[in-house]
Amino acid sequence: MGVITKRIKFSTKGNTDIINITTETASAVLNSELKNGSVTIFVPGSTGSITTVEYEPGLVQDLKEFFEKIAPESGKYQHNIRLQDGNGHAHVRATFLGPGISVPFVNGKMQLGKWQQIIFIDFDNRSREREIIVQIIGE
Secondary structure, three states: OEEEEEEEEEEEOOOOEEEEOHHHHHHHHHHOOOOOEEEEEEOOOOOEEEEEEOOOHHHHHHHHHHHHHHOOOOOOOHHHHHHOOOOHHHHHHHHHHOOEEEEEEEOOEEOOOOOOEEEEEEOOOOOEEEEEEEEEEEO
């Protein structure tokens, strides 16, 4: 059993920026030389999330509109009152999806559905440099 940890780094625009990280994750799994196991994709921080979707422009827009409805940026958040950083909505939104997912792989290939891609969503209210941890466990 082996454990390999990789990192994916990129810049975001913030404000519910949705980034497809499937290719980078698949490359990390393939280059790990492990054949069968599980890959965990995790974002350190509390204003970003990882999930899977069919990554296409209509759904990307739908997601942005959905999060604005359930946790509007202009809402009243105790976090903003206490810390004055204006990103209370980002913290609330991120809790709905969570910071990571796990995907099995077989023969070095992630077992995603035909239309399923891995995405990172940056809910923060500003652009940022992000780093995603990809931990591959298998044999």
